[in-house]
Amino acid sequence: MGSLPTEVDVVVIGAGVCGASIGYQLARNSELRVAVVDARPPVGGISGRTFGQIRQHYSNELLVRMALRGFHCLRNWTAEVGYGDPGYVRFGYMLIVTADQIDGLRRNVELGRSLGVDTRVVGPDEIAAIEPLVNAAGLAGGAYEPDGGYIDVTKMVLSWLGAATAHGARVLTPLGVQEILTAGGAVTGVATDGGEIRAPIVVVATGAWAPDLLDPIGVHLPIERRRLDMVTLEQEPGARALHLCITDGNSNLVIRPDMGRRILAVAYPREMPEVDDPLADAPAQAHHEHSVRLNKALAERLPALTVAGTVSTTSGAYDITPDYHPILGWAEEVSDVAGLYLAVGLSGHGLKLSPCIGEIAAAHVLGVEQVAGAPPIDAGPLRPSRFADGDLMHLTYGPSARA
Numbered sequence: 001m002g003s004l005p006t007e008v009d010v011v012v013i014g015a016g017v018c019g020a021s022i023g024y025q026l027a028r029n030s031e032l033r034v035a036v037v038d039a040r041p042p043v044g045g046i047s048g049r050t051f052g053q054i055r056q057h058y059s060n061e062l063l064v065r066m067a068l069r070g071f072h073c074l075r076n077w078t079a080e081v082g083y084g085d086p087g088y089v090r091f092g093y094m095l096i097v098t099a100d101q102i103d104g105l106r107r108n109v110e111l112g113r114s115l116g117v118d119t120r121v122v123g124p125d126e127i128a129a130i131e132p133l134v135n136a137a138g139l140a141g142g143a144y145e146p147d148g149g150y151i152d153v154t155k156m157v158l159s160w161l162g163a164a165t166a167h168g169a170r171v172l173t174p175l176g177v178q179e180i181l182t183a184g185g186a187v188t189g190v191a192t193d194g195g196e197i198r199a200p201i202v203v204v205a206t207g208a209w210a211p212d213l214l215d216p217i218g219v220h221l222p223i224e225r226r227r228l229d230m231v232t233l234e235q236e237p238g239a240r241a242l243h244l245c246i247t248d249g250n251s252n253l254v255i256r257p258d259m260g261r262r263i264l265a266v267a268y269p270r271e272m273p274e275v276d277d278p279l280a281d282a283p284a285q286a287h288h289e290h291s292v293r294l295n296k297a298l299a300e301r302l303p304a305l306t307v308a309g310t311v312s313t314t315s316g317a318y319d320i321t322p323d324y325h326p327i328l329g330w331a332e333e334v335s336d337v338a339g340l341y342l343a344v345g346l347s348g349h350g351l352k353l354s355p356c357i358g359e360i361a362a363a364h365v366l367g368v369e370q371v372a373g374a375p376p377i378d379a380g381p382l383r384p385s386r387f388a389d390g391d392l393m394h395l396t397y398g399p400s401a402r403a
């Protein structure tokens with residue numbers, strides 16, 4: 001890690017997808033002295049627990065634009081970042097629904113198409129033709145994105161951090177921030193395990209840990225930490241492989257192929273349990289309940305996969321806001337603290353949005369309309385004050401998509 005700087009222009013706290021992307025964009029687009037600090041090694045937070053799935057299907061124009069831009073960056077990584085690789089694997093993505101959700105799905109597909117997303121509505125026969133493992137009985141249709149798939153989040157974060165370093169940023173891990181320092185209503189730096197770093201701007205990208213640093217300085221955000229349990233399955237040798245990333249809006253199953261014969265799956269509960277420790281594993285009983293939910297969903301939608309064996313289970317917390325959308329903006333909107341930028345509450349969408357979040361946050365911090373190469377995107381609807389204003393983002397789907 002090297003010696004600690006005593007003073008920089010911007011400290012970014014967090015080296016998950018959010019902090020790494022912001023740190024990269026700040027370093028690339030300015031001469032500012034930027035330090036990215038994390039208590040854990042990079043990807044040691046929730047980004048290291050992610051499902052890795054990417055899609056562009058959303059209900060709000062802003063989110064579609066952000067996912068579309070994120071996807072463009074992932075596919076054009078060399079031109080956009082020029083360092084490393086995000087490990088994008090193209091399998092195709094489909095959100096499948098029953099009759100009660102088909103109108104919303106059609107609207108979202110139209111919205112996506114109007115903004116340039118390669119997506120279309122498919123009927124039950126085409127769903128079964130695209131992925132023969134799916135039992136399409138009872139389905140009204142699906143939203144298909146041939147370019148959907150998954151990425152390798154470790155590769156992506158390390159690539160951003162490598163590129164940020166190449167542009168002059170310091171990446172300081174593991175280095176815990178004990179406190180955000182303020183004086184006279186403005187940020188003055190951070191107190192870390194290794195000493196103070198003075199800075200007039202601090203970016204908080206600490207995901208599910210955000211309230212721990214923000215509450216003590218009077219910045220209170222409506223973020224809940226809620227645990228999601230996930231399982232890795234392995235198909236029998238010779239079994240027909242899954243070739244599509246799927247979200248089932250009815251059974252709340254989310255499933256995707258992984259390496260070799262492996263498959264990742266989540267069967268969302270109606271309500272995810274609140275937790276204190278974002279990285280705490282679920283109790284055995286919760287894994288059991290997840291397995292029961294999963295088997296029920298598989299039996300209904302992907303019956304051939306009910307015989308796949310369980311390789312491992314894992315858990316991680318979402319940082320959920322009241323409307324399941326991120327918070328992007330200056331803390332001064334909701335508190336008396338100047339110089340504090342918030343990029344938190346990603347609510348389970350962080351991976352696919354993170355390339356664009358880095359661009360938006362860097363533009364806000366640098367006080368410019370947009371950073372080099374980024375499209376103009378007005379992220380005003382994600383401002384921290386929207387909760388107090390009662391101006392929440394709109395959702396079409398329940399637990400498995402929250403879009």
Ligand SMILES: Cc1cc2nc3c(=O)[nH]c(=O)nc-3n(C[C@H](O)[C@H](O)[C@H](O)COP(=O)(O)OP(=O)(O)OC[C@H]3O[C@@H](n4cnc5c(N)ncnc54)[C@H](O)[C@@H]3O)c2cc1C
Nearest residue numbers: 014016017018039045046047051053177207316350351352
């Ligand atoms: C099981 C699961 C599956 C998911 N699947 C998907 C998916 O398929 N697609 C998708 O788009 N999104 C998905 N998500 C959501 C996505 O993973 C998150 O939104 C994203 O990873 C959050 O990134 P982050 O950088 O905000 O937070 P994190 O990755 O948690 O990074 C925050 C960092 O801040 C650091 N930190 C905290 N406090 C301090 C401190 N005091 N001092 C120093 N450092 C500190 C932590 O160590 C951590 O590394 C999933 C989430 C979960 C839990």
